[in-house]
Amino acid sequence: MTPDALKALLLELRLTREAELATKFDRSLPFADGLFDRWERAKRLGFEAEVSIYDSACVFGDVRVGTKTWIGPYVMLDGSGGGISIGATCSISAGVHIYTHDTVLWALSGGKLPPRVGAVAVGNRVHLGSQSVIARGVTIGDMTVVAANSFVRDDVPPRTIVGGVPAMPIGHVEGEDAAVRLVFGQKPQPLS
């Protein structure tokens, strides 16, 4: 087969798959996200039952994910520097990045210093908003919320709502199960 013939066949596959996804799921996905099953990928990664992870997500090193957690497209789960554990029924929204290493001192030293590392733990029932970034070494408690586009560099206590760059507490979570509710209005204060 020539490269041109492969290109034509890939386009035909894209159109076929696009039509299927439009009919069945009312969506249009990037080529590879539309092609490969995201529940099957989660199983191959050893994640627990009913977890799904899009093709466009990256997974490095030791990453464990609890049941029913949803992992979106463009997500980075970097467990290379100590491991990431994520609990059950979490939203790891599209574009979330979780790191267990950083190369700040590596870059500043011209490659003379190693990366800094630290494990990350995310509790149960946690919502990480779209494109938020979680820094190495951070622990995020159960039933917390991180606003979209936040940068979390400090531990987040359970039932806390944080937001901003850097993320600071902006509210808390009351109640349980179907009676859970968000309480906002707190003046942002540094976490550490």
Added chain:
Amino acid sequence: MTPDALKALLLELRLTREAELATKFDRSLPFADGLFDRWERAKRLGFEAEVSIYDSACVFGDVRVGTKTWIGPYVMLDGSGGGISIGATCSISAGVHIYTHDTVLWALSGGKLPPRVGAVAVGNRVHLGSQSVIARGVTIGDMTVVAANSFVRDDVPPRTIVGGVPAMPIGHVEGEDAAVRLVFGQKPQPLS
């Protein structure tokens, strides 16, 4: 064909396509973004004339887009929770995410509460800066600007410039057509 033969052929196609894009458009794109026509995809999605959308963008549910609007790579248009309407001549910059649902209460309740939903409307002549996130239920007026990496959770009145996490007004837009201009200097104030 063996998987290894397919891999070799895909690499040959990547190199061929890369050379074409370098010569014709002075660019090097991700594999699928470089392979599939972005104006054709916009037509298949029912968007209006002269709209383009990269392969790496996701589109869910009911999304309408007006003429000449540009939609970049890594974009998320989630119209699954009520529909997104975007006007004409907008910049939906690379990495912009627009949502009509969120899973905050779903996660906090351990899956007992449904997603919260709300339609999003983006006016005409709007610039959404790179990697900005627009929350469910938000209306963004005509001739507005959202700074890069902002998180917009409140309505944005016409001719307003907003920025930050959460986004607050930082200026306004004066004039019309080629005489349009940005006026900065306003102290940030909450939108609601």
Added chain:
Amino acid sequence: MTPDALKALLLELRLTREAELATKFDRSLPFADGLFDRWERAKRLGFEAEVSIYDSACVFGDVRVGTKTWIGPYVMLDGSGGGISIGATCSISAGVHIYTHDTVLWALSGGKLPPRVGAVAVGNRVHLGSQSVIARGVTIGDMTVVAANSFVRDDVPPRTIVGGVPAMPIGHVEGEDAAVRLVFGQKPQPLS
């Protein structure tokens, strides 16, 4: 070959490649990032020795990159409006966007005004944090740090740590090579 046969073969290739990457590098990558060599791509783009760039990164126009600089997935290097030069041993973290043009006035004027342009220079030993955005026309000095999710719209002097939307100085860098260290604690002040 039918589209369905190609789909089956692509899945077989994905699984084969995934198993190889898991064994050799303890990682699971998006389809195309896992398929194509990122050091080879950097060479084809004319970047200097020991540079790597993921398949999912976009490169437009004139972009030069110095030795040992690491360029992650989902990165946007838009040199279409005046060129980007990046020094040696930099971290261009996952999801970083560097622009040399913006379409703010293009959108607001309904397409009557052209993009605004400006070259970007990034020095040596610079760390750009994940998903940070660098605006057109910005110069970023040697040995600087940009926090994750920041939006940099002003020049950054050498040895400065900046963060936020917009990014403001939050510290500085002392020492050299393996004795380099971060000094935080500064109250954020506008850069201009």
